[in-house]
Amino acid sequence: GLLAWAGKQRVPALEVDLEGTRYTHMDVRAAIKESKEASKVWRSSSFAQRRLLLKTLVKYVVENQEAICRISARDSGKPLVDASFGEVLGTCEKIWWLCSEGERYLKPESRSAGYMMFYKKARVEYHPVGVVGAIVPWNYPFHNILNPLTAALFAGNGAVIKVSEHATWSALAYERVIDAALAAVGAPKGLVRIVTGYGEAGNALVTGGVDKLIFVGSTAIGHKVLEAAATTLTPVVLELGGKDAFVILEDADLATVTATALRGAFQSCGQNCAGAERFIVHRSLADRLLERAVDVVRRMRQGPAAGPEVVDCGSMCMPGQAEKVQALIDDAVAKGAKVLAGGKLPDQSKGLFYPPTVITGVTRGMRIWEEEVFGPVMTVIPFDTEDEAIALANDCPFGLGSAVFSRSAARARRVGAQLEAGMTSINDFATTYMCQSLPFGGVKESGFDRFAGVEGLRGLCVPKAVAEDRWPFSTAIPPLLQYPVSDKAFEFCQALVCMFYAPDLSENFKGLLRLAACFVPLPGFVTGRAKKTA
Numbered sequence: 001g002l003l004a005w006a007g008k009q010r011v012p013a014l015e016v017d018l019e020g021t022r023y024t025h026m027d028v029r030a031a032i033k034e035s036k037e038a039s040k041v042w043r044s045s046s047f048a049q050r051r052l053l054l055k056t057l058v059k060y061v062v063e064n065q066e067a068i069c070r071i072s073a074r075d076s077g078k079p080l081v082d083a084s085f086g087e088v089l090g091t092c093e094k095i096w097w098l099c100s101e102g103e104r105y106l107k108p109e110s111r112s113a114g115y116m117m118f119y120k121k122a123r124v125e126y127h128p129v130g131v132v133g134a135i136v137p138w139n140y141p142f143h144n145i146l147n148p149l150t151a152a153l154f155a156g157n158g159a160v161i162k163v164s165e166h167a168t169w170s171a172l173a174y175e176r177v178i179d180a181a182l183a184a185v186g187a188p189k190g191l192v193r194i195v196t197g198y199g200e201a202g203n204a205l206v207t208g209g210v211d212k213l214i215f216v217g218s219t220a221i222g223h224k225v226l227e228a229a230a231t232t233l234t235p236v237v238l239e240l241g242g243k244d245a246f247v248i249l250e251d252a253d254l255a256t257v258t259a260t261a262l263r264g265a266f267q268s269c270g271q272n273c274a275g276a277e278r279f280i281v282h283r284s285l286a287d288r289l290l291e292r293a294v295d296v297v298r299r300m301r302q303g304p305a306a307g308p309e310v311v312d313c314g315s316m317c318m319p320g321q322a323e324k325v326q327a328l329i330d331d332a333v334a335k336g337a338k339v340l341a342g343g344k345l346p347d348q349s350k351g352l353f354y355p356p357t358v359i360t361g362v363t364r365g366m367r368i369w370e371e372e373v374f375g376p377v378m379t380v381i382p383f384d385t386e387d388e389a390i391a392l393a394n395d396c397p398f399g400l401g402s403a404v405f406s407r408s409a410a411r412a413r414r415v416g417a418q419l420e421a422g423m424t425s426i427n428d429f430a431t432t433y434m435c436q437s438l439p440f441g442g443v444k445e446s447g448f449d450r451f452a453g454v455e456g457l458r459g460l461c462v463p464k465a466v467a468e469d470r471w472p473f474s475t476a477i478p479p480l481l482q483y484p485v486s487d488k489a490f491e492f493c494q495a496l497v498c499m500f501y502a503p504d505l506s507e508n509f510k511g512l513l514r515l516a517a518c519f520v521p522l523p524g525f526v527t528g529r530a531k532k533t534a
């Protein structure tokens, strides 16, 4: 009934009022408090209620996908196809996974009680943490909100999401969709709060009393977040920058790989955390890949993403980002790299349309070797041996995603296993992200802990350890260990250790006899204080 009702609701109007969108410290604290109150009710909601909420949301998403993509295109400069991939598909798949498998991973999980505790039953119970705070960037304005929000709510939490100051307009429009879905299922008021504003609002969220914080953004701000979190001991997940390696071995099928490589480089004008930036290509294929890439890039259409024409590439979003990309290219060229396509920032009066760029001859010592570009730049680095490919891929301060291509899946797996990255796709790019049961996250300067997947979902809970008697009688402390302890207490403990853990059977048996001797005198066994002085 509710789903049918929710489905009939119209898309909220898109006009948003930007006045008063700069949240202060006090505003953020008030939002956290409100969400915390609501979370006390929501934590006892059933999984069926949580699924209903997510299904209501996905119904809105499916029915309003064009509006969602157009809003994203207008605010982040990405073409509709890129928005469909990054905003809608990923969100729908995440909701599908939560609805179909989420409960399984949040139900109490039986664990072995171990050896000595054989008479106990052990389990982990996943209780909601309370309120999840998320600080997110602007690059996928819809998905970046829905991603933490859906997992937090499904785990029984409230959520306060601080959106980027560069995506305020779209966030306020999306907030209406979220509010409508929450109202449709009767979720408590204030359970989800969207917070707008600048860095100070983000800082207020870190220190304002959330029970877990997910930070998604640059490595530089990640340092500040971790510092602030230390003052309040707020647990944090850091999802930071990336510079993914895309390794093409000499036996790869170049025709298929080229199309994937180009999407990996130019999706959303390269403004992806897990975007392919370093194409590490066997020398025998490098020239052909470059030729094909340059040919395609010259035919790609670039322009306003929200305009009437279909475009392949939109614009950069952040002021200053296009200049940063240009500075990296100029530095590389000055040190000997060669630009084969693009590489020149057009007249700024025409917008932030940094062109898709192909560059080769990049070496260590150039800024682009190790700095995240976060722009439409395909850097091709040739190699001769497999070991060299692995070393090149790992010669990077970041370690978010990675990809390896070979006609032999076994070989690609072997190379992939040696890459220092949180995620590796074999013969494809970024598919780990669409497999929503998998954790998302990186190593090195790409951050730590995991968001999404089973690990991420459970990470939004307190994993409470519970142990109880296995059989219907309770176990008590043996009398000789009760206060005041008996003279035989220490001997009893030592005998117990031998009985359970001595590495050979005869010692185990001796331990058993020593244990028995603590209760009944056995010939040849001296117990208690007497043994010490013997």
Ligand SMILES: NC(=O)c1ccc[n+]([C@@H]2O[C@H](COP(=O)([O-])OP(=O)(O)OC[C@H]3O[C@@H](n4cnc5c(N)ncnc54)[C@H](O)[C@@H]3O)[C@@H](O)[C@H]2O)c1
Pocket: 135, 136, 137, 138, 139, 162, 163, 164, 165, 197, 198, 199, 200, 201, 202, 203, 206, 216, 217, 218, 219, 221, 222, 224, 225, 239, 240, 241, 242, 272, 273, 274, 318, 372, 374, 400
């Ligand atoms: N690993 C991932 O999952 C992932 C996903 C998307 C983007 N990113 C990364 O995000 C970066 C681009 O996004 P951006 O430019 O918006 O990032 P950013 O780090 O500048 O901003 C991210 C968020 O942090 C907030 N913020 C700024 N100062 C803060 C402070 N002192 N305390 C708390 N919050 C503060 C911002 O307002 C924004 O909401 C890139 O480095 C990209 O790789 C990572």
